Amino acid sequence: MDALTSGQSDRDAALGDRYGSATPSVGPWNDTITSLLRHRSVRGYRPDPVPAGTLETLIAAAQSAATSSNMQWSSAIAVTDPAKKKVLAEIAGGQKHIEECPLFIAWVADMARNQRISDQEKVDFACMPWLETFMVACIDVALAAQNAVVAAESIGLSTVYIGAMRNDPVRVAELLGLPRQAFVVFGLCVGYATEKAVGEVKPRLPQGIVLHHERYDAGQEAKLRQSYDAEMTKFSQRHELQAATWTQRVLNRLGPLRSMNGREKMRTALASLGFEIR
């Protein structure tokens, strides 16, 4: 098999794993893109440490992402201390992989840093206490973290985002010594996957549902969601998951308030951390 053929078969395999039978007709392609498609969230890590300098490599990638008006709202806290990771795992509802992974990165929406400039220069920042600015800070964090994920996976590491840091943002902030106006948006486990934990690529909704041309159009949605439900049923059966279809999974996840694990109190928690979100 020559290089071109090998590239095409990698591409087709990656698309098949991601979309099942609803494979889109794609254009330009390369190994970087194949690697993006092969992303899997990994929830089991070997104890092996990451190579020296890995953290600095990931942060360099993260900081290279776009940041709104170059305000650079994000900070990262690297956690390797087992005792600290144990508490974080507990806050996250007992996610053992937080304890297992050699490197845990807490990604911080850090409005405190720019607030310190306001304080030091004695210039009131009229732009701080708004939903818009809070959103921008969270988006900055997400863009940065995703670059770190891409970099990590490109060097053979695995990752998983830990949204459950938001189960108790106040306790996480205390544990990591955050100043007011800083909070952990999510965590990220980084390390080498155990063989068992590598898992399968999870299928996503067909492009016909999420990609619109010129105007939003949900005309094909009902039909395409059925085909995705069938795809996810097969996936669920292979993995012995409870909810068979994706539709059922959405109903389970968004229906009962208890599935928020207390995160409906986010606004109050953030207010107590010094965030005004008008």
Next chain:
Amino acid sequence: MDALTSGQSDRDAALGDRYGSATPSVGPWNDTITSLLRHRSVRGYRPDPVPAGTLETLIAAAQSAATSSNMQWSSAIAVTDPAKKKVLAEIAGGQKHIEECPLFIAWVADMARNQRISDQEKVDFACMPWLETFMVACIDVALAAQNAVVAAESIGLSTVYIGAMRNDPVRVAELLGLPRQAFVVFGLCVGYATEKAVGEVKPRLPQGIVLHHERYDAGQEAKLRQSYDAEMTKFSQRHELQAATWTQRVLNRLGPLRSMNGREKMRTALASLGFEIR
């Protein structure tokens, strides 16, 4: 020069451009990471169209990013119609590159899609009207879009995020026919950079400011910010920018309310689009 030496010199050049004299000691490295570090936001495009299938490639990369609980909150609207791009450019305060670029992608926090499941299945979604859920949707969008940016740059295309879609989220939603509970978080120009617009990599804050170990620590911040200010002064002089230091740029950007371009009304605008953000 052998491959290893060439790789190292690419790495060192990329780190030098990104950090100036405050170069971090990094670890594992490869061409993908060099490419992440070389990111520049581009604000000038040649009229050449992107290759057939490019959009589908970018969306496949975007959908492969992690999504919280697989809820897949994001949609994308591809805009190529010149009349529509002209209006979007106007909303963004006259950003000509929106008109110039052959492909504009509006990235949508799409809570409408899952709401339709609630409506069709007649199951009330108690988890919808919360700041937490809104944040998750925006973060999902950001992770997806950043993967698309990485994919685009890996095939020689340039991009720039357009946060100014939020100058008037209601008008953007009308223009793109969005249902209630959907809004454009940001746009993305995609295309081939004009020679003049390629520009220089923008230096970022030293890692000593943004990266913390085990606990948040701003102890070195004042000193390191001074060195970054000096770096940005050199950058500003090369580009004839008004604000010399980064500190001054932060003061200008966050001090006066007028620099929000009306986005302090975001909460009201989102309420009128059907978002409850308790």
